[in-house]
Amino acid sequence: MANIIDGKAVSARVKEEIRQEVEGLKAKGVEIGLAVVIVGDDPASQVYVKNKEKACEAVGFNSFKYALPAETTEEELLALVDKLNKDDKVDGILVQLPLPKHLDDKIIINNIRPDKDVDAFHPVNVGKIMIGDYSFLPCTPAGVMELIKSTGTEVAGKECVVIGRSNIVGKPQAMLLLHENGTVTITHSKTKNLKEVCARADILVAAVGRAKMVTADYIKEGAVVIDVGMNRDENGKLCGDVDFEDCKEKAGYITPVPGGVGPMTIAMLMKNTLTAGKEHHGV
Numbered sequence: 001m002a003n004i005i006d007g008k009a010v011s012a013r014v015k016e017e018i019r020q021e022v023e024g025l026k027a028k029g030v031e032i033g034l035a036v037v038i039v040g041d042d043p044a045s046q047v048y049v050k051n052k053e054k055a056c057e058a059v060g061f062n063s064f065k066y067a068l069p070a071e072t073t074e075e076e077l078l079a080l081v082d083k084l085n086k087d088d089k090v091d092g093i094l095v096q097l098p099l100p101k102h103l104d105d106k107i108i109i110n111n112i113r114p115d116k117d118v119d120a121f122h123p124v125n126v127g128k129i130m131i132g133d134y135s136f137l138p139c140t141p142a143g144v145m146e147l148i149k150s151t152g153t154e155v156a157g158k159e160c161v162v163i164g165r166s167n168i169v170g171k172p173q174a175m176l177l178l179h180e181n182g183t184v185t186i187t188h189s190k191t192k193n194l195k196e197v198c199a200r201a202d203i204l205v206a207a208v209g210r211a212k213m214v215t216a217d218y219i220k221e222g223a224v225v226i227d228v229g230m231n232r233d234e235n236g237k238l239c240g241d242v243d244f245e246d247c248k249e250k251a252g253y254i255t256p257v258p259g260g261v262g263p264m265t266i267a268m269l270m271k272n273t274l275t276a277g278k279e280h281h282g283v
């Protein structure tokens with residue numbers, strides 16, 4: 001039986017460290033604020049935004065929520081982003097994705113001040129990640145790195161396979177593993193012999209968005225298996241990209257869904273907001 005990586009516990013530890021630092025900053029009169037913008041009424045986004053507000057409260061940040069109607073125009077949203085860019089009480093800005101279809105993510109993200117872009121989605125921050133000179137790490141990949149670290153596994157020299165090449169997870173995940181000196185392969189829908197490639201991995205990160213796609217024959221005995229997926233199975237139950245029941249005997253370490261990567265993403269968002277706040281306040 002694999003060791004199950006407890007994302008909730010690792011996330012709680014990270015948030016507690018942040019809370020203590022925030023307490024110290026408050027004693028010096030420094031307050032940190034995160035603005036979260038949600039457009040429309042996507043139910044999943046509403047849950048994510050609520051969780052982000054709760055996390056802000058738990059660590060001691062001020063949180064500013066802007067819930068805009070689905071019909072919001074690009075001009076209106078850009079005007080809000082501009083206002084938040086200029087607001088000294090706001091250290092971090094997060095525009096919840098996906099946006100309604102008539103709004104272009106790229107245009108909106110490109111208008112967030114890079115030093116307030118706590119998602120690390122702005123091209124300036126993406127470029128910094130590429131060259132290894134970053135202040136913000138993309139939240140989900142950074143959370144995955146913390147989970148790998150929590151197992152005591154050294155990334156250097158390991159075969160690391162990432163399934164999925166999205167801008168939000170797959171690509172930055174590969175860069176972070178590479179910065180830690182892993183030997184990294186990015187796989188995707190056109191990859192030949194995907195199963196064999198994955199079965200080489202000492203560290204396998206699944207971020208593909210297909211329920212229970214990764215079965216035991218995709219993994220190497222004793223591998224660290226990290227599941228970024230968040231899907232519904234045939235019974236409507238939350239599940240990952242990894243078939244947990246099938247893989248749990250063979251993996252060395254494995255994350256559950258829910259309770260693995262999910263809680264880490266928010267902890268890393270809090271970490272980025274703290275970094276932004278400290279930089280803005282010169283501490």
Ligand code: GUN
Binds near residue numbers: 094095098265
């Ligand atoms: N939607 C799903 N995940 C995320 C995230 O990490 N950041 C933003 N802005 N939107 C998301």
